[in-house]
Amino acid sequence: MNPKHSKLDVAAEIGELRELQAGWINDDGKAFDGAALGKLTELFMLHYPDNLPMPDTFPTEDAGILFKWRIGVAMPSVEIDLATFQGEWLSADDEASLDMSTAGGWAALVARARVAAVVRPARKRSGATRK
Numbered sequence: 001m002n003p004k005h006s007k008l009d010v011a012a013e014i015g016e017l018r019e020l021q022a023g024w025i026n027d028d029g030k031a032f033d034g035a036a037l038g039k040l041t042e043l044f045m046l047h048y049p050d051n052l053p054m055p056d057t058f059p060t061e062d063a064g065i066l067f068k069w070r071i072g073v074a075m076p077s078v079e080i081d082l083a084t085f086q087g088e089w090l091s092a093d094d095e096a097s098l099d100m101s102t103a104g105g106w107a108a109l110v111a112r113a114r115v116a117a118v119v120r121p122a123r124k125r126s127g128a129t130r131k
Contacts, residue, residue, distance in 0.1 A: 005054045011041045013057035020059060030063035036082035040065060040100075047106030052113050069113060076116045078109060091116055 014037055022031040055067035060079060068077040076091035078098065085101035089112055096112070099105040 007045055007048060007050060007054065010048075010054050010057055011045060014041045014044070014065065017057075017059050017065075024059075025061060029059070029061045032059070032063045033082060036085075039085075040080065040082065043100065043106065047103060047110065049110060052110065053117055069116060071113075072116045072118065074116045076112065 017032045018034050018037055020029065020032055023029060024031075053069055053071050055069045055077075058066040058068065060066055062081070064082050065080045066077060067080070069075070074091035074093055076089065076094075078087045078089045078100075080087045080100050085099065085105075087098040087100040087105065087109065089096040089098055089109065091112070094112060094115075096108065098108050100109070
């Protein structure tokens with residue numbers, strides 16, 4: 001985990017999205033709802049643990065949030081629709097719909113992030129050699 005990237009950094013990144021106005025990407029892209037961004041920040045600060053790698057934060061054209069993690073081989077992400085707080089988790093080996101307005105949805109996200117963050121050891125080759 002990059003110690004320069006903390007929960008407060010993620011919260012600040014979410015807050016900066018308030019500045020994006022309609023048409024922010026190639027005359028497309030919806031403006032963000034400040035109240036929804038505030039709610040997401042509050043939920044993230046409450047439910048996301050300090051001891052997990054922090055996600056990178058990206059806006060989506062539909063005024064949603066995409067969290068992406070640079071962990072493991074799965075390269076997981078969750079896209080959150082701020083109108084409904086429904087999240088779509090995606091990784092190389094897992095997909096799930098999560099209700100990000102609830103503690104249960106955040107618990108499911110944290111559990112998945114923990115699994116993705118586990119460094120899987122390389123397989124050992126057998127001691128047999130070919131002649």
